[in-house]
Amino acid sequence: MYRTLKRKVLIVSPHFPPINAPDHQRVRMSLAYMEQFGWEAHVLTVCPDCVEGIQDPILLxxxxxxxxxxxTGALPVKQTRRIGMSSLGLRCLPYILQAGERLLRQQKFDLIYFSTTVFLTMWLGSIWYQSFKIPYVLDFQDPWLSDYYKQTGTQPPGGRFKHGFAQLQAKLLEPKALSQVAHVISVSPAYPKTLQQRYPYLKTEQxxxxxxxxxxxxxxxxxxxxIQQTIFNPNDGKRHWVYVGRGGYDMALAVRSLFLGIQSHRHQNPEIWQSVQxxxxxxxxxxxxxAVKTIEPIAQELGIADLVTEHPHRIPYFEALQILVDSDAIVLIGxxxxxxxxxxLYPCILAKKPILAxxxxxxxxxxxxxxxxAGQAVTFTSKQEPQDLLSQVITQLNWLLSINKGFQPDTDWSAFQPYTARAMTHKQCAIFDRCLTTA
Known part of the structure; x- marks a missing residue:
């Protein structure tokens, strides 16, 4: 039901359509439903021309x-890159600060909501709280301060120097950002545990x-x-299995396990793999x-390079969805x-294709x-090696290879309902409501 009196939220999301970036997905999907749950939104973002990335006008x-x-504007990346600074957070921070303060003075907002992986802007929540006493919510879609790459010894995205500099910023600014926070939303149950250990003053109910x-x-x-996707021809008679998403060294275990299974299975059944890409x-x-390829080198190493093609560049959002719909099976790599x-995961389920995760x-x-x-999963622990998963992977490959073209999984859509954008927005707005009652 619509409320007679709506509350107003300022949403800070530096990546926003037409930029194709996954970290605005929650905001983009919730804007269609917020008013149903009593909230009016005003989005504060960075001008698309100032943001590096694929522009997808259909998203808008x-x-x-x-x-x-x-x-808002941002410092030109062509100029700042000369001094080794291309981070959107550093480039847009003074502009977001100025524009946000102007909006907060001119209009009445009940809440400020940061939903972004441009973590530097989250620091502004505490600054604006001191000036305007407006409660703010932080949405952690990834960890800001993390020792994952140090612990594992793996190469962080962007290189060690760039990652190290970002982590130095996080050490300085994450405590400030969380010092006055009303509530923290996260996509992973591990983040709240980590943040509460780091900041004992934060309560579980936050x-x-x-x-x-x-x-x-x-x-x-x-x-x-x-939409026409150009990655493959779905009518060429082959079985096209697709993965759409980021790569990286932290996914090597899952990729190697899959490719080792394919190598072993093809050795025993070479003819069946002639039609698979x-x-x-x-x-x-x-x-x-x-853009660096992280998947094809593993395929080459394991002798299945002829079956694997990697397109490292990001593509428009709706083209990515069309790839899922045109596929014969979807592979999810963790x-x-x-x-x-x-x-x-959710777009893969909605594509109604067999899924192997x-x-x-x-x-x-x-x-x-x-x-x-909605699909099958091979699971692993941090201590396992690809060889340990070989029998599980081969079992699932046999399943994928046995199903007919056009197969649709018998998904339990009633079980899927809590994960829809409307259901998630309802929970999100309930959090906003609680922030005002406890402020």
């Missing part, structure tokens, strides 16, 4: 036209684990958009020539970090996939 059409959006909502409206609109799409966040939870056994992906009966 999914934003309700009446939602006010304030765009945290909510809330996955991204499933983009049902996007799939409903897909058929009318006439695997496509890994959008595996790198880096722009242009900086990190060896048990805290990693893949928001890309290879994930850490503690990941929420495994539980959701089983609960909704």
């Amino acid at each position: 059409k999914t934003i309700p036209s009446h939602i006010p959006i304030t765009y 945290f909510t684990v809330l996955p991204f909502g499933a983009p049902e409206p996007d799939f409903s609109a897909l058929s009318s958009l006439n 695997l496509h890994f799409v959008g595996t790198s966040y880096a722009p242009g020539n900086l 990190s060896d970090d048990p805290d990693y939870t893949a928001s890309k 290879i994930f850490h056994h503690q990941s929420s992906v495994v539980d959701i996939l089983h609960r909704c009966q």
